[in-house]
Amino acid sequence: MGLLNIIRRMALRQKLPLREIARRTGMSRNTIKKYLNAGTIEPQFTTPERQRKIDPFADKLTGWLKVEAGKSRKQRRTCKQLHADLVVLGFTGSCGRVATSARDWRADRQRDQQTTRRGTFVPLSFRPGEAFQFDWPIPVILGFCCAGRRAHQAPSRPYQAVAQPGLSGPRL
Numbered sequence: 141m142g143l144l145n146i147i148r149r150m151a152l153r154q155k156l157p158l159r160e161i162a163r164r165t166g167m168s169r170n171t172i173k174k175y176l177n178a179g180t181i182e183p184q185f186t187t188p189e190r191q192r193k194i195d196p197f198a199d200k201l202t203g204w205l206k207v208e209a210g211k212s213r214k215q216r217r218t219c220k221q222l223h224a225d226l227v228v229l230g231f232t233g234s235c236g237r238v239a240t241s242a243r244d245w246r247a248d249r250q251r252d253q254q255t256t257r258r259g260t261f262v263p264l265s266f267r268p269g270e271a272f273q274f275d276w277p278i279p280v281i282l283g284f285c286c287a288g289r290r291a292h293q294a295p296s297r298p299y300q301a302v303a304q305p306g307l308s309g310p311r312l
Contacts, residue, residue, distance in 0.1 A: 147165065147167075147175055151172075151176055192233075193233035193237065194237050201241060201245075219242055223239075
């Protein structure tokens with residue numbers, strides 16, 4: 141719950157004075173008075189749009205990353221090498237900024253490939269308890285032909301075996 145809601149509750153419902161609200165919240169009385177007189181639910185802070193140091197070189201870096209993505213892992217340039225090439229072009233930022241931009245570009249590229257070109261994303265690994273796997277053998281128990289169901293939920297749990305007499309094959 142927002143701090144502004146707490147201040148409004150103390151002032152309007154509990155009828156606490158400003159000094160008591162200031163003592164409990166640790167804020168100044170002027171700030172509390174300003175929030176109560178404004179009548180807003182939550183304060184809106186605007187952050188100015190700032191140009192990052194890498195923005196003028198973003199197109200060049202994106203082109204290099206596209207070229208590098210087509211190469212094998214051993215043939216690719218590292219982020220330090222890409223940073224050194226950008227420094228030659230006049231980039232004054234750090235290697236970490238180049239690495240962050242490359243990481244974001246790779247994540248966006250991977251997300252685009254998983255959703256637009258191949259259809260739906262299907263994960264190939266599951267945490268224990270997320271998925272079931274069913275095996276449908278046809279065992280013979282005490283001379284009867286039964287459809288046995290064996291389901292296991294997670295690698296850490298044992299198998300559960302259920303035999304149903306009267307069924308002649310695998311059925312759901």
